[in-house]
Amino acid sequence: MKLINLDNVTKEYSDGFVALDRISCAIDQGEFVSLVGSSGAGKSTLLKIIYADEFPSDGAVYFGGRNISSIKRKILPHFRRNFGTVFQDFKLLSQKTVFENIAYTLEVQGKSDAQIYEEVHNMLKIVGMDNKSDKYPHQISGGEQQRVSLARAVIHRPRVLIADEPTGNLDPISALSIVKLLLKVNSFGTTVILATHDKSVVDKLNRRVILMDKGRIMRDDLHGKYIISG
Amino acid sequence: MKTIKLARVMREGWQNFYRDKWLTLATVVIMSLSLYLIGVAVFLGFGVLHIIDTVESRINVSMYFDFTVEEDKILEIKKELEEKSLEEVQSVTYISRDQALSDFMEQEGDSKEIKEALDMIGENPLPASLIIVAYDTVDYKKIDQYLHQEYSDYIMNTNLAKNKGVIDELHNFITFIRNGGIILGIIFAIIAILVTLNTVRMSLYAHRKEFEVMRLVGASNLYIKIPTLVEGTLYGLASAIVALVFLIGTIYVVNPFANKIIENANIAQFYSTNILEVAIIIIILGVILGFVSSYIAVNKYLEK
Ligand SMILES: Nc1ncnc2c1ncn2[C@@H]1O[C@H](COP(=O)(O)OP(=O)(O)OP(=O)(O)O)[C@@H](O)[C@H]1O
Ligand SMILES: [Mg+2]
Numbered sequence: 001m002k003l004i005n006l007d008n009v010t011k012e013y014s015d016g017f018v019a020l021d022r023i024s025c026a027i028d029q030g031e032f033v034s035l036v037g038s039s040g041a042g043k044s045t046l047l048k049i050i051y052a053d054e055f056p057s058d059g060a061v062y063f064g065g066r067n068i069s070s071i072k073r074k075i076l077p078h079f080r081r082n083f084g085t086v087f088q089d090f091k092l093l094s095q096k097t098v099f100e101n102i103a104y105t106l107e108v109q110g111k112s113d114a115q116i117y118e119e120v121h122n123m124l125k126i127v128g129m130d131n132k133s134d135k136y137p138h139q140i141s142g143g144e145q146q147r148v149s150l151a152r153a154v155i156h157r158p159r160v161l162i163a164d165e166p167t168g169n170l171d172p173i174s175a176l177s178i179v180k181l182l183l184k185v186n187s188f189g190t191t192v193i194l195a196t197h198d199k200s201v202v203d204k205l206n207r208r209v210i211l212m213d214k215g216r217i218m219r220d221d222l223h224g225k226y227i228i229s230g
Numbered sequence: 231m232k233t234i235k236l237a238r239v240m241r242e243g244w245q246n247f248y249r250d251k252w253l254t255l256a257t258v259v260i261m262s263l264s265l266y267l268i269g270v271a272v273f274l275g276f277g278v279l280h281i282i283d284t285v286e287s288r289i290n291v292s293m294y295f296d297f298t299v300e301e302d303k304i305l306e307i308k309k310e311l312e313e314k315s316l317e318e319v320q321s322v323t324y325i326s327r328d329q330a331l332s333d334f335m336e337q338e339g340d341s342k343e344i345k346e347a348l349d350m351i352g353e354n355p356l357p358a359s360l361i362i363v364a365y366d367t368v369d370y371k372k373i374d375q376y377l378h379q380e381y382s383d384y385i386m387n388t389n390l391a392k393n394k395g396v397i398d399e400l401h402n403f404i405t406f407i408r409n410g411g412i413i414l415g416i417i418f419a420i421i422a423i424l425v426t427l428n429t430v431r432m433s434l435y436a437h438r439k440e441f442e443v444m445r446l447v448g449a450s451n452l453y454i455k456i457p458t459l460v461e462g463t464l465y466g467l468a469s470a471i472v473a474l475v476f477l478i479g480t481i482y483v484v485n486p487f488a489n490k491i492i493e494n495a496n497i498a499q500f501y502s503t504n505i506l507e508v509a510i511i512i513i514i515l516g517v518i519l520g521f522v523s524s525y526i527a528v529n530k531y532l533e534k
Contacts, residue, residue, distance in 0.1 A: 077448050077449060078448070080445070080448050085446055108448050110235060152447060156448070
């Protein structure tokens, strides 16, 4: 069985809007999957379903063979530690420094201060932010914020990295550096699921591409290109 | 859960408190104003009770004896009044004729006319007396009746008649102040508590988005809650201290005026002996308010 399995998943929001319509797909450990499709196609919804921020109204999602719907609310924060998430708007904690933002992920898991210090500094070097560890988010650029956000998402070595339009707010050069980091993370064995509108990114990757439209999967190519058309 | 390190979440709460300086300032200003109002209500209550005590202790009824009554007999009556006959009596003081005269002289100063007048009379014109203080102002009437009934043979007169109007009025006034003060205090306190609850709620509203992010990176609800409670408690503590500083300032400003209205009431001195208790009340109240408000707020923002 694959790491993530979606079995005939439908998501109907509380206002009756059907964002996912009977979706089935499987993603294996270590894969790099790009999720493309026009705005409103249901990409973000699909990601939320995978990291248990939303739950299917019909069908089932399995993670490591376990039905996500059966996970108790109390255990959810622990379950989410299997994932790292990166978003277009970075979602950094504004009252914490670069170092503290990354450290937070480890702090909530009860790691020791010494261990946190070492791991965070190593990570800061990897994302090229080790000279700005004491800055607050508003003191650094968007590209830098996204690198911090990415560092925070992977510092605890999650099995899956979810990236929802991580390059959406960035200039091409910054975007490229983020994509390189995603590939690096993937090369360590982490599954990466990337939702994006960025054609050049997808084309360059030459990895699996899932094309969505109106809540359904239209194409699923192992070495796909960014194609959105009829 | 074992993974929560106490020192860590305490530090987290402290950071929330001191890093977001504007938010903290705004919260503490409003909250300390509320606590200050509560403090004023408490102080007014204490102060009024103190003034009432002071005034009441100055009310008394004097029982003047015929010149023919021996000192021994007067002391005997004093003993009776103290020991058995009337439970309403708080204290009885004996003023001898000589004592009365010297008190009188002292009061009037060394005025020539008075000396001459006394010389003309040739003997001490003042009667001996017992000054009786009751526990409660309402009892003077009863005490007075009792004195006339039991000791009419010895008594020249009593001075209750002279004081009666004042005593009755004072009694009504005291009752009015007490009841009014209690109601006012309760209203004050309720308003202050509501304002505080709302202020902390608004402040934590600013954190709402951050709570979501924290959960996203795997923080359990408890890990988010504890720092927030620490933050709320710190708001309460800081506000209590600010409120106290202003309260003490207020007392020293108001004291001279209070003393003008009621002689020798010395509010400041009274408060300085009670300040510790009031300080403890305000601080505990601040801490509880901060804690409870943040508890309510964080639970609200974490449920989803
Ligand atoms: N909480 C919600 N309640 C109701 N409808 C929602 C909710 N969230 C999303 N939708 C709707 O579901 C559809 C899919 O949304 P989703 O965010 O998954 O799209 P997307 O593919 O990520 O789009 P974009 O590329 O613009 O980010 C949209 O039409 C959106 O309006
Ligand atoms: Mg989206």
